[in-house]
Amino acid sequence: MAEARADGRLALTILGGWLGAGKTTWLRHRIQAGAPALVLVNEAAGVPVDDALLRPAPVVLPPGCACCAGRAGLIAALRALADRRSRGEALPPLILETSGLADPAAILAAIAADPVAVRHCRVTETVVLVDALHGAAELARGALAGAQIRAASRLILTKTDAADPAATARLAATLAALNPAAGLSAAVAGVPVPLPDWRGAAPLPLSATHRPVAAATLPIPPGTDWAALSLWLSALIHLHGDRLVRIKGVVRTPAGRLLIQTVRHQIQPPEIIPEGQGQDDLLAVIGEGADAPALAASLARFLGRTGPDT
């Protein structure tokens, strides 16, 4: 770790990977193994942080994915840490645990674009965990898993003990094909384990399916937590941004009526609008294959998911 701070800046590791890929487990093990770290957590809204283990206490970023909607919160947190360090506080290396929806490349770009953050922090490693059980399905489902894998400097296959070795070998060959420059290893419950021999295994075929553009109207259950809804929107955009044309609608929140608009991958800052404009708690979703029942089911699943990422 000492060499990671050789240039005087705070070392920052970005920890990425799909929801459920095992980021928290991997991080706990790394910290239990004695590597000091200050953890920045960018979790799903409302999920309590288990900070009993984490010393110093983690920095919890405001809701919203740090690579897009929550970018400003990440930069503000890094600037605050830079301030603490400038005032003489000794800080251990930083680890940013991403929400699972994040594209690490977008986080790197956000840090690089902020003159204060880049002067005080250096991203030393981008570790992306890939679940050996579900990684192939994640890759087939959308562009995000592939983007996460391509952004990694180190790829770690997790849960390989529970996966078929031949399937793990094909997944490993796929990761190597997507990002030949990254280190590739495996871990179970945070402990490094050998990878099955994957050289010679055939990478998985990766193809996107494209469907006609449709418009769907999605009712938002009244009283839906805005932070959770914004996280779901981030997820939708990350998974399907290539196929989304736009989302527009009004959601009633305790702060007022919020106008929500997205265009392709961009979420515009929500605006409070007066009564009478548009209908409450409805989002129009326009995109390839947009399907109202599927969107409603996805939102309901997301709002019902309360367990921490393990």
Ligand SMILES: [Zn+2]
């Ligand atoms: Zn994001």
